[in-house]
Amino acid sequence: MANFQYIALDSRGEQTTGVVQANSETEAVASLRGQGLYPTQVVEEGKGKLAVAGGKKKGAKGKKKAKAKAGGKIKPKVLMIFTRQLATLIDSGLPLLRGLTVLGKQEPNPVLAATINNLADSVQGGSTFSESLAQHPKIFNKLFVNMVKAGELGGVLEVVLTRLAEYQEKAHKLKGKIVSAMVYPVIVMFIAVAILTFLMLFIVPRFREMFADMGGEQLPLISRVVFGFSDWMLARPFVLPNSVWVLIGVVVTWLAVTAWARTMKGRRMVDNLKLKLPIFGDIQRKSAIARFTRTLGTLVTSGVPILQALNITRDTAGNTIVSDAIDKVHEAVKEGESIVTPLQSTGIFPNLVVSMVDVGEETGQLPEMLLKIADVYDDEVDGAVTALTSILEPVMIVILALVVGAIVFALFLPLIKVIQQMQGGGA
Numbered sequence: 001m002a003n004f005q006y007i008a009l010d011s012r013g014e015q016t017t018g019v020v021q022a023n024s025e026t027e028a029v030a031s032l033r034g035q036g037l038y039p040t041q042v043v044e045e046g047k048g049k050l051a052v053a054g055g056k057k058k059g060a061k062g063k064k065k066a067k068a069k070a071g072g073k074i075k076p077k078v079l080m081i082f083t084r085q086l087a088t089l090i091d092s093g094l095p096l097l098r099g100l101t102v103l104g105k106q107e108p109n110p111v112l113a114a115t116i117n118n119l120a121d122s123v124q125g126g127s128t129f130s131e132s133l134a135q136h137p138k139i140f141n142k143l144f145v146n147m148v149k150a151g152e153l154g155g156v157l158e159v160v161l162t163r164l165a166e167y168q169e170k171a172h173k174l175k176g177k178i179v180s181a182m183v184y185p186v187i188v189m190f191i192a193v194a195i196l197t198f199l200m201l202f203i204v205p206r207f208r209e210m211f212a213d214m215g216g217e218q219l220p221l222i223s224r225v226v227f228g229f230s231d232w233m234l235a236r237p238f239v240l241p242n243s244v245w246v247l248i249g250v251v252v253t254w255l256a257v258t259a260w261a262r263t264m265k266g267r268r269m270v271d272n273l274k275l276k277l278p279i280f281g282d283i284q285r286k287s288a289i290a291r292f293t294r295t296l297g298t299l300v301t302s303g304v305p306i307l308q309a310l311n312i313t314r315d316t317a318g319n320t321i322v323s324d325a326i327d328k329v330h331e332a333v334k335e336g337e338s339i340v341t342p343l344q345s346t347g348i349f350p351n352l353v354v355s356m357v358d359v360g361e362e363t364g365q366l367p368e369m370l371l372k373i374a375d376v377y378d379d380e381v382d383g384a385v386t387a388l389t390s391i392l393e394p395v396m397i398v399i400l401a402l403v404v405g406a407i408v409f410a411l412f413l414p415l416i417k418v419i420q421q422m423q424g425g426g427a
Contacts, residue, residue: 002021002022002023002044003019003045004020004021004043004044005019005043006018006019006020006037006039006041006043007041008040009089009094009102010037016037025042028042038089038092038094039088039092040088040089072138072139073138073139074112078109079139079140079168080168082116083168084162085103086099087158087161087162089103090157090158091158096123096157097120097123097124100117100119101120104120112139115136115139119132119133122135128149130146130149130152141316142312143295143299143312143316144164146299147160150303150304156302163298173378177385178287178385180389181384181388182280184389184392184393184396185392185396188396188397188400192399195400195404196404197243200226200229200233201230201233205234207227207411208227210415211227211414218417219414220413220414222409222410223410223413225410226410227410233246271319271320271321274319275348283384283385284319285348286377286380286381288318288319288322289348289349289350289377290374290377291374292317293353293370293371294371294374295316295317296313297369297374299313300366300367300370306333307333307334310326313326314327321348322348325343325346325347325348329343329346338361339357340354340361353373356369357369357370357373
């Protein structure tokens with residue numbers, strides 16, 4: 001038997017933690033329920049950590065929670081933990097209103113705590129849970145609201161919430177992989193530029209003074225280039241040095257591109273570029289396919305009609321090019337066509353995806369097949385990110401070493417030449 005750590009609620013809604021022995025997680029949950037506890041988290045020792053979402057701290061934090069405004073933005077991870085805990089409570093037999101009240105009391109995030117209390121008040125006032133969620137669109141998107149609505153209509157709210165939690169966990173994990181792949185080269189390039197700027201502004205000018213007596217033609221070509229670039233960066237054509245003007249230009253360009261990317265035309269071009277970038281574009285495409293298939297599969301599995309599911313998937317695609325492709329699929333299905341033909345005509349989805357969807361439609365197992373596709377592409381993204389990171393790491397280090405090495409070589413080459421001349425003269 002293994003030891004399972006748990007966080008659970010008693011009949012009064014008080015949070016308690018401890019360890020229970022069981023052969024499996026399911027047996028541990030059953031054991032806790034038999035003790036009159038409602039487990040919110042159960043983790044086997046050595047295989048994970050409990051994410052403690054509540055606490056009993058009071059004072060300034062408590063006042064902040066009380067004054068927080070419901071419906072503000074929160075981090076996806078915070079919403080993911082709330083969804084998982086609510087699904088576990090309802091699955092344990094706790095009524096929805098009671099579960100919301102309990103989670104509202106123990107939630108440390110002030111915005112989410114205020115929102116949960118607002119949801120509890122709305123449900124107590126006679127509104128359905130999905131209607132209450134729809135009042136807070138900044139936290140609960142269309143995907144969340146419509147899945148809950150389908151769960152309410154089918155009487156399987158706890159099942160739908162569990163699927164939602166799993167969807168959020170996998171989406172969060174996938175996003176983390178993509179971000180890690182994109183952030184690494186940016187950080188290395190930033191460090192390279194910072195080192196280059198420091199050398200050009202503070203180190204190279206000192207060597208320039210040392211070799212001022214040497215004629216320009218006596219200096220090696222690489223030294224003349226480095227010294228000339230340093231002089232240009234320190235030059236002040238318009239009050240400020242050129243290096244400052246370059247920094248201002250980079251910041252202004254970045255702000256302009258960011259503002260342009262927020263427009264419909266700009267966002268479409270940026271999203272299209274993301275899919276066509278070498279190496280990174282392939283990762284973006286695979287992650288978009290995984291997101292599309294997992295979202296659509298989760299919705300259809302939960303009982304949301306296919307047309308409504310396609311609408312929601314289009315709005316939550318995260319890429320306008322993919323959204324346009326999903327819109328074409330929606331229009332074709334609306335006219336009575338199969339989902340396969342328009343999916344293939346978009347040119348975004350590979351033949352593997354089209355073939356698997358075709359098999360899913362023929363066998364009546366489309367939702368299951370969509371989720372399998374999502375799992376396949378999640379694994380492919382994971383592998384691609386791992387491979388990319390392993391390649392980028394040595395490449396970026398070599399580039400950084402070459403840049404710094406070239407500058408150091410340019411600085412010391414004239415010095416070596418002077419030493420050789422002095423030795424020759426002494427001889």
